[in-house]
Structure formats: C-alpha cells, structure tokens
Amino acid sequence: MKTTSPLFRLAFLASLLIGLHPALAADTASLTKKAEEKNALPYHITRNDVLSVVVIGEPDLTGGNKKVLAAGTINLGLIDEIRVVGLTIPEAQVTIEKAYQDGRFLRNPKVTVTIEQYAQRTIVVQGLVNNPGRIEIPPDEIFTLKDAILKANGFRDTAKGTAVKVTRTLPDGTLKVFDNLDVDSVFRGKSKARAEDANFPLEPDDIVYVPEKMI
Secondary structure (H helix, E strand, C coil): CCCCCHHHHHHHHHHHHHHHCHHHHHHHHHHHHHHHHHHCCCCECCCCCEEEEEECCCHHHCEEEEECCCCCEEEECCCEEEECCCCEHHHHHHHHHHHHHHCCCCCCCCEEEEEEECCCCEEEEEECECCCEEEECCCCCCCEHHHHHHHCCCECCCECCCCEEEEEECCCCCEEEEEEECCHHHHCCCCHHHHHHHCCECCCCCEEEECECCC
16 A cells, blocks of 8 residues: 655645635745745846846837946946946936936936846955855855855965955945954854854955964
C-alpha cells in the first residue's frame, strides 16, 4: 500500500483549512505581502543603466535608450543633462518632472521611468582581506558588508575587522563615509549588538576598506 509522508499530509490539511476559511487565506496573503514589502530593496539607478523616459502626452520628449553617463546624468529633450544616478525610480520621475516645471517647459508633467537594461553593479574591497578587488553585486537583492568580506575570502590575520570603512558617492557627487563598522565581532560570535554593522547594505560603487591592526 502506498503511504504519504507526514509533510504531505500536513500540507494537505493546511490547504483544506485555507479553503474552508477564506479569512485565514486572506490573513496568510496579507502576511506574505507584508513580508515581501519588508524585504524589498528599492532599485537605485547606477551608471551605465539604460533607461526609457516617457513624458505622458509629449511624444517629442519621450524615448528609450537613455544611457546613464559616467557623470551620473542622462540627456533629455529641452532640459539636456539631468542627474539621476543613485536615485530610485520614483525619485528619478519626480526629479525629471520638477526639471521640466522649473524650466517652464511644461506646467504639470507626468513622467514614467523604466529600466531597459541594467548595468553591471560592482563594489571595491580594499585593504586587509585575502582577495581584494572588484565584486559584482546583484541589482535586486540586498548585498551586505558581511557578504562583501566573505566574497573577498575573509579578513587577513592582521586586519582590524572591527573598524571597517565604507565610502559612498552620493547622488550629488559628494562623498559620505561610514567608519568603525564592526564585522569581525559578528564573525566570531562575540557581539550580537554589532549585527547591524555586519548587515550594512552596500550600494554600487561603494568602496570597502579594511585597515590594519595597530600592534
């Protein structure tokens, strides 16, 4: 006689419960949606992305194949270059709309931006790691400082992994430094309080630097 596994029976009973109780199904769907929203990572436009920009009702200003240049800008009709690097899609849409308004080209523009082609997204890990260099990161997932150190094959013996530094170029071109990030304590299981440092989310073009211990 063919038997079913306990896991199969549990899944079958769960499906029956959800089918018999629509409210339970709705609650489950709601919890799933909240979990997905919590884990969602808003995409930030990076250099060499190729965008499509639609200005609703303005076909002459609408078009694709808008490559984000090394300066972090794209070229658009009437307003020429506008900086979009580092912005989320909604932020880029608002920025372009404002530029058309501020230039008195359009009274109430509505803009839609989509990604036609994602650029390769990388960070650089420098200093006292076993395999320093450039690391590619996924476009739609959180990539943390801990992930970067692991990709670089971990700290060298003389590394000061409790004082890692991340340098980031902001959308306006200025630099922001996050220093004294303690990753080593989490690797050694010494400090749950510093898990936030180890899980620090990295962005394209970030530079991670691991200093040397002072002996």
